[in-house]
Amino acid sequence: GAPPVANVDQAVLITSAVEPDFSKNLLDRFLVYLEGHDIHAEIYLTKTDLTKPQRLTKIRQDLAGYTKIGYPVFAPDKPFDPTILAQVQASFADKLTIFTGQTGAGKSTLLNHLVPGLDLATAAISHALNRGRHTTRTTDLYPIHGGLVADTPGFSSLGLLDVTLDDLRDRFPEFAALAPNCKFRGCQHVSEPHCAVKAALAAGDIMQSRYDNYLQFREELSGKRPVYKKK
Template identity: 35%
Template sequence: MQGIIVKGIAGFYYVKVGEKVYECKARGKFRFNEMTPIVGDRVLISVDGDKGVIDKIQTRFNELKRPLVANITQAFVVFAMRNPNFNNDLFNKFLVLCEAKEIKPVICFNKIDMASDDEISNMKSIIETIGYEYVMLNAKSGIGMDALKDKLSGNVTVVCGVSGVGKSTIFNGLVGKEAMQTGDVSEKIKRGKHTTRHSELIELNGGFLVDTPGFSSLDIKFLETEELKELFPEFLKYSDMCKFSGCLHYKEPECEVKEAVNQGKIHKSRYDFYVSALEELKARRKYK
């Protein structure tokens, strides 16, 4: 039978097949192959009563380390309009990591009650030039939550974002219970707290929701310089028109991506981040 691992505790894996969940052990061969089953894995199991054995792990199309989970299809990337204030570099790192892992991002701007109409309009304009989906939220009052729930169907979704933006409040609003302990943002250091200790998939609205925040590490130094430009989807429709086929959209002449930035078709804040990240990657490669 084929199923999905929804929880793993102390060497036991709980595999959902249809409407039933089987407690399974992994065959010893996985240890020799240096591959351990993790939450989100699609697996083949043999069953005896309510117990089972994992015979095969299907090929993963992506894997996150923190939280440790496989085959994520969608991320709710949460940022607050205030408290903490919007951080452009962190925002773009989340989006680059989503693209690198082939995860569809849905941008969630929370605490919209704290922002002016101009600020909200500016945030929307940035996302619209990229082409990503977005939802404007006031999670505490429930504004925008129904729109998020509709996006769960058919996906394995992780909620991610910097500390204090309301990830736990959003998660609890989606599942309809206090599945994650919400923590107040420390007034002194502006950091949130969460107490979830292991990953689990919660079935919801025809999809699965990961019960721990994603992307706690935002290191993009593993990327190659030539790869980075492919992770900015708004660049793609212009890059084929550049004079040089290997154009990095950096210092090359007759670059259509840079021209699109000048014309406001690509948001300057996104391009500025790209240049900064590219220079960092190039410097790292030079002194490696």
């Protein structure tokens, strides 16, 4: 469906390191959704304080790949580090920004830190996850740092069924940037010869996980039984 607010410029995509676990598959699903609505995404990593150091290092490495393809990443060591919060706030000027991400990822909590004086209800992790309910029910707009921000309801999962295969392909910006170099116009970057995307993948210039998720989303769209991989 459409985002709950119209004319959205950008989204802070709240992504938890744990509770719920970091998932590149879910991240890519959100990014595909946002790309489809022409919403610029920034990724904010929460619950770094609850994460084992080794796991956090791995997540940071994964997220560095997203920075490279144009998605700013905020991953504070200490949750709500004022320096990082100031960087996020600076990105709000002259824009309408939504806060989105999985239920329980920490949208309301982060927004409370970003908008002083705001007092959004936050849910205990157990409630948000086990009962699958949304604590954030309505969308309100808050003026902040020369822009507007909205707290949108969380999604526990995202369907992609409103998208065509061509649209899906075009929602991976790093693929779209290389597509002019593919031999065939309209290349799907799957089995076509002389595909610039597959060449970049082989060279390690495209994230394998993004490519794998692309193939998985294609299968889902084709109505085939998806192959879920635990990563």
